[in-house]
Amino acid sequence: MAVISEFFGHARLRPRKRLLGRLGTGATALVLPVAILTLWWVASDRGWLPQQILPAPAYVYEMARDMIASGEILYHTGVSLRRVIIGFAIGAALGLSLGIAMGLSEVVEDYAKPLFLAFAQIPTLGWIPLLMLLVGIDETLKIIIIAKGAFVPMAMNTFTGIRNVSPRYIEVGHALRFSRWQQLRLIILPAAIPSIFTGIRYGLTHSWTSLVGVELLASSEGLGYLLVWGRQMFWLDTVIIAMIAIGIVGFVMDKGLNSTEHLIQRWKKGEA
Amino acid sequence: MTKVPHIQIENVTRKFQVSGGSLVALDNVTLDIAEGEFVTIVGASGCGKSTLLRLGAGLDTNHEGSVIHAGVPVDGPSLDRGMVFQEPRLFPWLTVERNIALGLENSGLPKSEKKQLVAQHLELVGLTAFAKAYPHQLSGGMAQRAGIARGLVNRPDVLFLDEPFGALDAITKTRLQDELQEIWAKERITMVLVTHDVDEAVYLGDRVVIMSPRPGRIREIVEVNLPRPRVRTAATLLQVRNRVLNSLNETTGAIDRERPAAVFEESATVSKQPITAFA
16 A cells, blocks of 8 residues: 555656646646537537537637627626625625624624524525515615625634634733724734635635526526526527636636735735 | 832732632732843743733733832833733734834824834844844744834833743844843843743843742842853853752752652753853
8 A cells, every 4th residue: 555655646746747847837727628628529529419408619619709799798797797796795894894793792792693603504595585575586686695695704704813813912912002993903903814815705706606596596687697598598508608707707706816815915925 | 239119019919710719820929120120030830920020011910919110000011111022923914114113003103203213123123124024034033133122112111021032042042132131231221031041040130030839939039240241151150040040949849849850850941051061
């Protein structure tokens, strides 16, 4: 066993240096997508699946060009983005406030945390039936569902971040006669920033997933709607294009968040 | 040495609630510290030396007896009392400069004056070139220098230091001890330094307070009547050191008679440089 693992250990390490060392990390990221595309192309070319279920890449590409040119894709993406941004902003702001309140005050924690934890256990989509009856199936429903998706991870991570601030730091503030506001502004919040960013990240991902979920159920526009519509009409090219659009938007958002995080936490630079 | 008592600690007792009763960390401790004096406190772990320091600095006020600083009872931290911790406790998200400036956050001084004070104290601890560096870019010794600068930047009239050099290597430690002594001579402020290193205590202190554990009490106060700058290897200094060491060994011996191995270990860590090394 030891010999085998040693062998694999080497096998894993050496090609990594030779193959990936020459190509940049950008190029390595393209290896898998290209492989999948090739598989897709081969599968449709050989007719492994009927054309209606798996359209040829070339056909989807044509279709995508048409949909971009007509502004259809841009329109649906815009609708979805707007919902995510509004919903996320509301949910994240509420989550941040609750997280800070629970983190700073044990009284608030005692009152709010049990209910919050129970609330967090219910999947976002589980709220849809009840909310549909309460607020209808309009924009409000979508915003609430998206906000809920961002709210839970945001509150949880902010809370944990604040609770994990070292008491040693707090004591320094005490020795320097910091007021409560100074403690919060100069010590607690900066120390909790990495954790808060984790919350923003998860929050955004959850918002995005909830959006597609709620659009699948109740919408006449947006990328989620495009998915359902395409499936019902058996336009699998539309489905694939919508999926790719969702993937790209999510990817870009995550990248943007990443650079913001690096910018804010410049002091971490150079830390191994 | 007829100076006014600057810090008066009188009949101070501090108990901690632990599971199944209360632990007496300090038992009826009385200590007067003169203005501009350098007092060092040594003792085995658990003798309450850090507790005593925290009471003096006002970080802990839950005690019996009285702690008075410049005629005023200590009822909390004050900007007139600086504090330096063992781990420098710099904030990793702020530059060295900003870390030191935090000490002036509540000073009420105008911005220009704050800036000048920070620059002055960076200079004092020799970190001017590292003003814009982040703490993770500093060595342990440099980080502790920044910690000392933060403690001093408000121009307190007493500085409390809680094992400030405990985590540093021997060479850095020696250098920082000298630097601290120079700062003390230059700034003319009272310094109270807690340490477990007898050499450090004797080298730096005008008086060495020896504490005994369980409950924490002052066992003896040894005067170090030697001119400065002192020579670490001088026979006179080593005499005082041996006296302090003997006294310290007796405190642990009296308590831990049933555990001689532990006593040996404790005193071994205390005397890092055996006398024979200088012979």
